[in-house]
Amino acid sequence: MRQDPDIVVVGGGVVGLFCAYHLRRAGRSVAVVERGSLGGPQSCSSGNTGFAGTHGATPLAEPGVVAQGLRWLLNPESPFYVKPRLDLELLRWLWHFRQACNAEDAAAGFRVLVEMKQRSLAILREVCAEGSLASTFTARGMVLAFKTPQAFEKACRAVPQAVAYGVPLRVLAASELEELEPDVEFDVSGALYNEEGAYLHLPDFIHQFARLLEEMGVELHSGTEVVGFEVAERRVERVLTDRGDLCPDEVVIAAGAWSAECARKLRIELELQPAKGYSVTVRRPGNAPRLPLLLSEGKVALTPLGDRLRLGGTLELSGMSIAVSRQRVEGILKTVRAFLPRLEPTETVEVWSGLRPCTPDGLPLLGRAEPYRNLSIASGHGHIGMGLAPFGGKLIAQIIAGEEPDVDPAPFRIGRQGRRRPTTARLPAQRRIPWLAQRH
Numbered sequence: 001m002r003q004d005p006d007i008v009v010v011g012g013g014v015v016g017l018f019c020a021y022h023l024r025r026a027g028r029s030v031a032v033v034e035r036g037s038l039g040g041p042q043s044c045s046s047g048n049t050g051f052a053g054t055h056g057a058t059p060l061a062e063p064g065v066v067a068q069g070l071r072w073l074l075n076p077e078s079p080f081y082v083k084p085r086l087d088l089e090l091l092r093w094l095w096h097f098r099q100a101c102n103a104e105d106a107a108a109g110f111r112v113l114v115e116m117k118q119r120s121l122a123i124l125r126e127v128c129a130e131g132s133l134a135s136t137f138t139a140r141g142m143v144l145a146f147k148t149p150q151a152f153e154k155a156c157r158a159v160p161q162a163v164a165y166g167v168p169l170r171v172l173a174a175s176e177l178e179e180l181e182p183d184v185e186f187d188v189s190g191a192l193y194n195e196e197g198a199y200l201h202l203p204d205f206i207h208q209f210a211r212l213l214e215e216m217g218v219e220l221h222s223g224t225e226v227v228g229f230e231v232a233e234r235r236v237e238r239v240l241t242d243r244g245d246l247c248p249d250e251v252v253i254a255a256g257a258w259s260a261e262c263a264r265k266l267r268i269e270l271e272l273q274p275a276k277g278y279s280v281t282v283r284r285p286g287n288a289p290r291l292p293l294l295l296s297e298g299k300v301a302l303t304p305l306g307d308r309l310r311l312g313g314t315l316e317l318s319g320m321s322i323a324v325s326r327q328r329v330e331g332i333l334k335t336v337r338a339f340l341p342r343l344e345p346t347e348t349v350e351v352w353s354g355l356r357p358c359t360p361d362g363l364p365l366l367g368r369a370e371p372y373r374n375l376s377i378a379s380g381h382g383h384i385g386m387g388l389a390p391f392g393g394k395l396i397a398q399i400i401a402g403e404e405p406d407v408d409p410a411p412f413r414i415g416r417q418g419r420r421r422p423t424t425a426r427l428p429a430q431r432r433i434p435w436l437a438q439r440h
């Protein structure tokens, strides 16, 4: 007879998989339940640009971002958009986002996120040191390019603070930029270099990581959707899926942008908004950058992926739809042309959209979800989930084991902004479905 695992992780994106990895390493039996395929296009972890180094630890909510966002709203090709609608959850999220747009919170968030990214990078180096994962991770630095002198000067002023927190960022002389990227003709005012720039090749990394987890003994149930839960005495007793039930000791919800919907089945409110972004993958032009590159003002990232080049960007608060807006995609391409005017156009291989799970303060949700005694949440990694998930998973494993965590988990507390309906969670009766064959 099939044995129930100690722990069920709901969601097989990068966050769920890293939770499973650390829990398994801690000696627990783990099952990951994923409704799509692992690394499939439904997952935000599959088609993104994969930056995973110490860059990008500034929370989205920072001073000046609201005014900039309002200016962008009027431009259909801009990197930011909020679909106008009367949605109380969105209004509440925007209100808390606006409150977080102050220098003090942004600096505190930066410190917390930098440390998470540093710890995550160390884990990635270890996980990808050898075997089939080695070719899915590149750590050779990254370049940040700035179009206008004002943006470049502002970025240069922030360098000492980043360095003080251990981010190896420095200003590049024009000759150094040319040495790093001899094939690329830039039309920019200046550039910075982060020696700890690193990136994951997606979706290959997810596929290979899932294979490693299987070798470690993690059960991977893809094509299986969690449809509900049964609870008793502040415990989740049963996880109901469309392919049968599981009765674990512990449950982790790591369902990305769908985590709020999933937690709502347990009457837990998570303050999360899906933020849609796009990537365009093209055959790699001869004069493409060799290193990952961020076009700063346009918020567009470029990632070299072997014979392909991925361009990604845009942040749209437009609900759960993943419909592709041609105008936003054109906006990404326009930004690339503005910074790299001679990049030769090539065949498009894929246009993809994904939903980032975003919290208003830019910090992930990681921890126990009260009033339950055996439920944890791992979500809300926003625009930097690839670079936070490796350590976030470790934190979850430490919390579940009741160990002293490596970092203070308070900033990631569930319900820190939102309301949480107190409940003894009574759920609609669910039909019990016999467990069917496991699918991968």
Ligand SMILES: Cc1cc2nc3c(=O)[nH]c(=O)nc-3n(C[C@H](O)[C@H](O)[C@H](O)COP(=O)(O)OP(=O)(O)OC[C@H]3O[C@@H](n4cnc5c(N)ncnc54)[C@H](O)[C@@H]3O)c2cc1C
Residues within 6 Å of the ligand: 010, 011, 012, 013, 014, 015, 016, 033, 034, 035, 036, 042, 043, 044, 045, 046, 047, 048, 049, 050, 051, 052, 224, 225, 226, 227, 254, 255, 256, 257, 258, 259, 262, 275, 276, 277, 278, 279, 301, 312, 313, 314, 353, 354, 355, 356, 357, 379, 380, 381, 382, 383, 384, 385, 386, 387, 388
């Ligand atoms: C254009 C773009 C570029 C980005 N670039 C970067 C970058 O360069 N670096 C970086 O760090 N981050 C980047 N991100 C952000 C990053 O992609 C996300 O933070 C990360 O993928 C979130 O991972 P996740 O595991 O939480 O969610 P997901 O990867 O979406 O995984 C959640 C999974 O849960 C599954 N699921 C949902 N509900 C259920 C259910 N009921 N039952 C079973 N399964 C369920 C879903 O099918 C999904 O596969 C980018 C995002 C976008 C859109």
